[in-house]
Amino acid sequence: MDRQARLIEHIPRLRRYARALTGEAARADDLVQDTLERALAKLDLWRPGSDLRAWLFTLMHNLFVNQVRAAGAQAHCDLDEAADVPVGGNQLDALALHDIHAAIARLPAEQREVILLVGLEQFGYAEAARILGVPLGTVMSRLARGRERLRQGLSAEPAARLKVVK
Amino acid sequence: MRDITEDDLHAYADGLLEPGRRLEVEAWLAGHPEDAARVRAWAEQNRLLHEAFDAALNEPVPLPLLRAARLRRRPAGPVWRVAAAVLVAVGSGALGYGLGLQAAVEPAAHAALPREAALAHVVFSPEVRHPVEVQAGEADHLVAWLSKRLGSQLHAPDFESQGFELLGGRLLAGGGGPVAQFMYEDAGGRRVTLYVRRDAAARGGTGFRRAREDGVEVFYWIDRDLGYALSGEVARADMQRLADAAYRQISR
Numbered sequence A: 001m002d003r004q005a006r007l008i009e010h011i012p013r014l015r016r017y018a019r020a021l022t023g024e025a026a027r028a029d030d031l032v033q034d035t036l037e038r039a040l041a042k043l044d045l046w047r048p049g050s051d052l053r054a055w056l057f058t059l060m061h062n063l064f065v066n067q068v069r070a071a072g073a074q075a076h077c078d079l080d081e082a083a084d085v086p087v088g089g090n091q092l093d094a095l096a097l098h099d100i101h102a103a104i105a106r107l108p109a110e111q112r113e114v115i116l117l118v119g120l121e122q123f124g125y126a127e128a129a130r131i132l133g134v135p136l137g138t139v140m141s142r143l144a145r146g147r148e149r150l151r152q153g154l155s156a157e158p159a160a161r162l163k164v165v166k
Numbered sequence B: 001m002r003d004i005t006e007d008d009l010h011a012y013a014d015g016l017l018e019p020g021r022r023l024e025v026e027a028w029l030a031g032h033p034e035d036a037a038r039v040r041a042w043a044e045q046n047r048l049l050h051e052a053f054d055a056a057l058n059e060p061v062p063l064p065l066l067r068a069a070r071l072r073r074r075p076a077g078p079v080w081r082v083a084a085a086v087l088v089a090v091g092s093g094a095l096g097y098g099l100g101l102q103a104a105v106e107p108a109a110h111a112a113l114p115r116e117a118a119l120a121h122v123v124f125s126p127e128v129r130h131p132v133e134v135q136a137g138e139a140d141h142l143v144a145w146l147s148k149r150l151g152s153q154l155h156a157p158d159f160e161s162q163g164f165e166l167l168g169g170r171l172l173a174g175g176g177g178p179v180a181q182f183m184y185e186d187a188g189g190r191r192v193t194l195y196v197r198r199d200a201a202a203r204g205g206t207g208f209r210r211a212r213e214d215g216v217e218v219f220y221w222i223d224r225d226l227g228y229a230l231s232g233e234v235a236r237a238d239m240q241r242l243a244d245a246a247y248r249q250i251s252r
Helices: A003-022 A025-045 A052-070 A073-077 A089-095 A100-106 A109-120 A125-132 A136-154 A158-165 B006-013 B019-031 B033-053 B063-068 B078-087 B109-124 B136-150 B236-250
Strands: B164-174 B177-186 B191-198 B209-213 B216-223 B226-232
Touching (some): A003 B109, A025 A052, A100 A136, A100 B033, A109 A136, A125 B006, B109 B216, B164 B191, B191 B236
Antiparallel strands (some): B177 B191, B191 B226, B209 B216, B216 B226
């Protein structure tokens, strides 16, 4: 199958990831479109036989990071370190909505990316590390922190939520 | 035994451990209920993510995205037109003007059946854990649901004697309306899909035909008001056996 057909084949999965990453269908499709355009422009750099899907997700990650950076002040809140500040009572009530959409959107972007690449897109940890351009250990720590935050956020039991506030 | 690490627990929840290590982690979890609860919660998160976002896989792909994936320095090839036929909902003919889409969205496009089917096969068959919308466990519900959406009674053929098991099915948007896709897998993990769409264009049906589309073997035929295409990246002889079985069961 030629390269162009191979790009088309990956659109549904790029859309799924972008939708979950940005939380907004229109913004997600813009991101997919930018990714495809960049992929076409650089298609000659892609080595046939290597993983086209991972390469496309790498391009999308780079574009997404630029967007987050461009969002300016917002980006500071997205830093991993800032994310470990305990969440307060009001935020927890909102998190208790059992809403995976909301819970995912509340994660810092770095943790969200890892959780989605692994949990939704089924990349291995080493592949996720390559896509994000970070060491494997960083992927594992973001995964662990993100999953714990999600777990607390999705938990229906008041007792479990109280534990976080403590 | 190596100590069980936090990374092992995540890999267990993600199904990424090799069998030996998996057993060791299971033994550990049996004695550590708090860890077991965390691991269950993580696996549940993965499940929720699929529930929330897998729908995006089934939506027709908007035209600007198809256009963005198109090489500009080459004229639109047949694959491109077929992709559009598969992925663009009916009525978008006007939007397709100037993109070489016109031919593909016209009703007489039933020659495109094998190409549509092959494309849908390559899009969905590589999905590892969620290749289908409705699992085979709910086979009755699956067939009833897809029949209702296509407005025709469907049958999911039984390929057990050929060594393939029904995984489930999904609903797709085709060039001419809704399309059902049933997916089967054999013990070696090879997958074949049966693509079924309404095909009123060819009344009375056609015989059995064979095509090879970009490495995918496709056997297709039209029976009454439905067009069928069986696709797989498996040997032609195997495909032939499966297609014969499907044909026999469906036109019975």
